[in-house]
Amino acid sequence: MWRCCRRVARTFSPSLVSTGRFSPLGARRSLEFDLRIISSTTRPLQAIAVERMFRTDLFYLLTVVEILLPPLRQRTADIMELTRFFSDRLSQRMGTGVPAFSPAARRRFLSHDWPGNVMELRNTVERALIHGDFETALGTAATRIEIEDLAAVERRHVLAVLDACDGNRAEAARRLGVARKTIDRKCRSWGL
Numbered sequence: 001m002w003r004c005c006r007r008v009a010r011t012f013s014p015s016l017v018s019t020g021r022f023s024p025l026g027a028r029r030s031l032e033f034d035l036r037i038i039s040s041t042t043r044p045l046q047a048i049a050v051e052r053m054f055r056t057d058l059f060y061l062l063t064v065v066e067i068l069l070p071p072l073r074q075r076t077a078d079i080m081e082l083t084r085f086f087s088d089r090l091s092q093r094m095g096t097g098v099p100a101f102s103p104a105a106r107r108r109f110l111s112h113d114w115p116g117n118v119m120e121l122r123n124t125v126e127r128a129l130i131h132g133d134f135e136t137a138l139g140t141a142a143t144r145i146e147i148e149d150l151a152a153v154e155r156r157h158v159l160a161v162l163d164a165c166d167g168n169r170a171e172a173a174r175r176l177g178v179a180r181k182t183i184d185r186k187c188r189s190w191g192l
Contacts, residue, residue: 016035017035017037017061018061020032020033020034020035021033037062039062045059045062045063046059046063071114071117072114072117072118072120072121073113073114073115074159075163076110076156076159076160076163077160077163077164079109079110079114079121080106080109080110082118082121082122083101083109083121083125086121086122086125086126087125087128087129090122090125090126090129091129094126094129094130096129096130096132098129099128099129099132099133099134100134101134102134102135104135105134105135105137108135108138109124109134109138110156110160111156112138124137124138125137154186155186155190158172158176158183158186161175161176162183162187169183169184169187
């Protein structure tokens with residue numbers, strides 16, 4: 001994506017988007033067109049534009065609406081919902097049933113880091129449907145839970161509860177049965 005983006009940035013004329021018109025090679029008049037550009041990057045585009053590694057005029061043309069989507073490992077509340085979504089959709093397409101989702105499989109899915117984000121989750125669900133078992137779908141990558149220390153488990157759980165409460169620390173403290181100051185202190189120590 002980055003190489004493709006750099007190639008487009010070198011040859012792209014911002015006037016195409018701003019005017020909505022272009023002239024085909026050899027034509028005597030310009031043609032009107034409707035264009036919407038949706039792009040994504042894993043690097044902060046503004047910083048790259050400031051470093052002059054990306055055209056600033058193209059950056060300002062592209063940043064009409066910016067949606068920041070954190071990686072799946074920071075959105076643990078979405079994992080089970082996406083798993084259900086992919087299970088339903090893929091099982092219909094493949095003509096298979098959805099295997100039972102055990103508590104052990106749930107723990108494995110929630111504790112996995114998902115470095116491949118949503119595509120890794122989708123492929124893992126497809127693998128589970130093919131093999132008929134969610135518990136072994138992650139293979140050896142899911143054994144991280146056995147060696148995880150208590151602090152990491154605590155952090156993951158507190159962040160999942162905070163995410164479920166839409167960031168409301170008072171509600172998260174109530175659900176966890178701790179004082180609000182405890183949540184504030186832990187978030188501060190985690191740099192949140």
